[in-house]
Amino acid sequence: MRERLKRDLVDLMLIPGLSGHEDRVRRHIAGLLAAEGVESRADRLGNLIATFPGEAGAPSVMVFTHMDQLGFFVRKIEADGMVRVERMGGVPERALASQAVLLCVGEGRDVPGVIANKSHHATSPEEKYVVLKTPELRIDTGHGSKAAVEAAGVRIGTPVVYRPNAVELAGGRIAGTSVDDRAGCAVLVEVARALKARTGGPTVHVVFSVQEEFNLRGAVVAAQVLKPDVAIQIDLMLACDTPDMADRGEMVMGGGPGISLYSFHGRGTLNGVIPHPAAVRLMEETAAAEGLTLQRSAQVGVLTDLSYVQLLGEGVVAVDVGFPCRYTHSSLEICDLGDLEGLTRLLVAALGRIGPGFDLTRGA
Numbered sequence: 532m533r534e535r536l537k538r539d540l541v542d543l544m545l546i547p548g549l550s551g552h553e554d555r556v557r558r559h560i561a562g563l564l565a566a567e568g569v570e571s572r573a574d575r576l577g578n579l580i581a582t583f584p585g586e587a588g589a590p591s592v593m594v595f596t597h598m599d600q601l602g603f604f605v606r607k608i609e610a611d612g613m614v615r616v617e618r619m620g621g622v623p624e625r626a627l628a629s630q631a632v633l634l635c636v637g638e639g640r641d642v643p644g645v646i647a648n649k650s651h652h653a654t655s656p657e658e659k660y661v662v663l664k665t666p667e668l669r670i671d672t673g674h675g676s677k678a679a680v681e682a683a684g685v686r687i688g689t690p691v692v693y694r695p696n697a698v699e700l701a702g703g704r705i706a707g708t709s710v711d712d713r714a715g716c717a718v719l720v721e722v723a724r725a726l727k728a729r730t731g732g733p734t735v736h737v738v739f740s741v742q743e744e745f746n747l748r749g750a751v752v753a754a755q756v757l758k759p760d761v762a763i764q765i766d767l768m769l770a771c772d773t774p775d776m777a778d779r780g781e782m783v784m785g786g787g788p789g790i791s792l793y794s795f796h797g798r799g800t801l802n803g804v805i806p807h808p809a810a811v812r813l814m815e816e817t818a819a820a821e822g823l824t825l826q827r828s829a830q831v832g833v834l835t836d837l838s839y840v841q842l843l844g845e846g847v848v849a850v851d852v853g854f855p856c857r858y859t860h861s862s863l864e865i866c867d868l869g870d871l872e873g874l875t876r877l878l879v880a881a882l883g884r885i886g887p888g889f890d891l892t893r894g895a
């Protein structure tokens with residue numbers, strides 16, 4: 532399983548898919564599912580959905596993860612050909628100078644570029660520790676004129692992402708672009724393979740959602756139609772085993788999959804999730820039965836699209852699960868293949884435990 536997870540993850544990391552422009556990622560995942568004999572469909576927003584029908588009496592489940600990634604949109608092309616952009620999603624501006632990017636004008640025609648960083652020899656002491664805001668950045672594509680950039684297909688509104696990149700590190704760790712959340716996609720493809728081969732169990736809708744990084748928009752549309760009783764969301768969890776993160780929690784890379792007991796953005800939409808006790812119980816009991824370590828997360832500053840999904844209809848039994856991730860939203864995020872494998876096993880086993888008797892109440 533690990534080799535297949537690695538292959539799927541690396542392939543997915545190398546496909547650009549800014550929010551609202553996930554089509555290439557969706558095509559790739561639909562192809563992976565089709566190769567397993569799993570039919571999938573796309574909805575109007577672009578969510579990719581595969582349904583595995585199950586026992587009529589059991590609660591229905593939606594397991595979802597997002598296909599999109601953060602980045603930029605082209606705002607303006609200067610006369611000298613420098614491309615100016617707007618930020619899309621939680622882009623860390625202090626990690627942008629001198630990054631390689633890809634302007635996505637079409638498969639096979641994408642335009643590489645570099646975020647300009649003023650020549651160091653000419654940088655004054657005052658400038659040295661200043662972070663430029665996204666609107667001040669310039670992307671150099673080498674074209675040298677507005678006309679040449681436009682002739683290459685770049686226009687206002689063109690999606691821009693970190694140049695897709697995947698690096699295999701020691702110890703089963705993968706670094707690169709969009710580990711958030713192509714790692715979740717790779718896990719969910721593996722879960723779909725297991726669902727294809729299962730006998731019995733609940734109806735499961737596997738959803739690869741869109742526009743999560745653009746303020747959590749896609750999954751809620753899928754859930755509105757699918758009306759699941761239980762929603763399980765897969766995304767990164769903050770690894771806290773580097774010195775800069777030590778105060779934030781106890782989650783370690785390679786320590787196994789995680790469950791979130793509390794997430795709250797603390798700004799913007801003020802969204803977050805406090806998971807349903809039935810879903811927490813399910814994950815804890817499954818982990819214990821499978822001999823998996825289940826790491827725990829409670830964080831302000833993070834949130835997922837489950838925030839909206841949990842509130843649909845009469846309310847959905849909801850929980851966030853995930854994998855530890857380092858250096859989130861930078862161009863080189865890191866995850867651990869063992870954690871992805873553990874997360875896959877947790878999900879497959881948890882789904883197998885949801886039967887007609889699964890208790891959707893909050894308990895005594």
Ligand SMILES: [Zn+2]
Nearest residue numbers: 711712766767
């Ligand atoms: Zn994410």
